[in-house]
Amino acid sequence: MGRARGRLGRAVRRKRRAASAGLAVVAAALAVGGTDAQASRGAAPPEVKPSPAAVRMVSAPVRIADAATVRLLRPGDRVDVVAAERTGPPRVVASGARVAEVPAPDQGVGDGGALVVLSVPRDTARALVGAGAVARLAVALC
Incomplete structure (x- = not known):
């Protein structure tokens, strides 16, 4: 029983690390690329030109x-x-x-x-x- 608990704990920790790494990548991408929320904070929206x-x-x-x-x-x-x-x-x-x-x-x-x-x-x-x-x-x- 002790072995099963040890394996389960390691699996949970690995999943938490993977989830944390994924969230860090998403946060970095948003920080670099920006969001549409910038337009709602007073910045002028991009100009749309007709095709x-x-x-x-x-x-x-x-x-x-x-x-x-x-x-x-x-x-x-x-x-x-x-x-x-x-x-x-x-x-x-x-x-x-x-x-x-x-x-x-x-x-x-x-x-x-x-x-x-x-x-x-x-x-x-x-x-x-x-x-x-x-x-x-x-x-x-x-």
């Missing part, structure tokens, strides 16, 4: 000068939109824009071209509107 994927997409109707090119497009296609002004070289206004819709051709519209609806970030939509007002727009499939 690039969180950019809001909008639908931008764009009139493309070549109607035949627009007829080749299907929803889901990716295109680059190029603005060709009378002065200066052509410039890419939107890169990798997703085609959202290709409306049916308008009958009786005299200004030529064809309409396509692109899904683009809001800033790119503004650039497309501005470019469409002063230049002829073309698309290239990506």
